[in-house]
Amino acid sequence: MIRVILTDIEGTTSSISFVHEVLFPYSAEHLEVFVREGHEDNLDIREQLDAVAATSGVSVKDIDGLIAVLQRWIREDRKETALKALxxxxxxxxxxRGDFRGHVYDDAARYLKLWSERGLRLYVYSSGSVKAQKLIFGFSEAGDLTPCFSGYFDTRMGAKREPDSYHNIVAELGVAPETVLFLSDVEAELEAAEAAGLRTAWLVRDGSHPESERKVMRTFEDVDTLLRNHFPL
Incomplete structure (x- = not known):
């Protein structure tokens, strides 16, 4: 029986366009001023800049160089933990400031609340930082959805296309892998989760039906039907 739902964000609970057309441009526009103003006094910013320097080989004293690396990583959509933290x-x-609200599909918000009320434990696993995850749900267009969740995982658990990442998550949760249902829009992530013993559901929100033998779901209502028919509570 499914006891835990682990969900991706981008393309699953929330639109890809919100991330790429709102969040990424905002960070690209404001990153330089944010780093320049905070790197001397803000310990959290300094810690992440140290990590950028270690990964890139740019001197930690070269603020211009570190900013250039970060801007390049944003353009490349690099899954670097330090970038995601910043x-x-x-x-x-x-x-x-109210510059934007977090996008969450209406059906996703509805079923996240419903599943939580049913007693399912809900967790997030996204390449975005835990802070970013809490923000998109805490300041969502549907209100504060963070009470629905029991916890959050990011790339510190490992890459999303690697089975070991899901082994790490299951070990931290202290549950059998077959009691966890992972939701994602990326088939390679589902394959990695399955290799670790998790159940999966493939959500494809937009576009044509992909050519695959894997069952495709369009909404969280479809996932709820799967739960009721195949994994009764």
């Missing part, structure tokens, strides 16, 4: 700090600023 973006999360920037997006917190944007959410708190």
């Amino acid at each position: 973006q999360g700090m920037l997006w917190e600023q944007g959410y708190e």
Whole structure:
């Protein structure tokens, strides 16, 4: 029986366009000022810049060089933990100022609340930082959805296309892998989760039906039907 639902964000609970047309441009526009103003006094920013320097080989004293690396990583959509952490700090600023609200599909918000009320434990696993995850749900267009969730995982657990990442998550949760249902729009992530013993559901929100033998779901209502028919509570 399914006891835990682990969900991706981008393309699953939330639109890809919100991330790429709102969040990424915001971080690209405000990153330089944010880093320059905070790198001397803000320990969290300094810690992430140290990590950028270690990964890129650019001197930690070369602020111009570190900013250039970060801007390149944003353009490349690199899954670097330090970049994601800095973006999360920037997006917190944007959410708190009311510059934007987090996009969550209406059906996703409805079923996240419903599943939580039913007693399912809900977790997030996204390449965005835990801070960014909490922000998109905490400042969502549907209101504060963070009470629905029991916890959050990011790339510190490992890459989303690697089975070991899901082994790490299941070990931290302390549950049998077959009691976890992972939701994602990326088939390679589902394959990695399945290799670790998790159940999966493939959500394809937009576009034509992909050519695959895997069952495709369009909404969280479809996932709920799967739960009721195949994994009764």
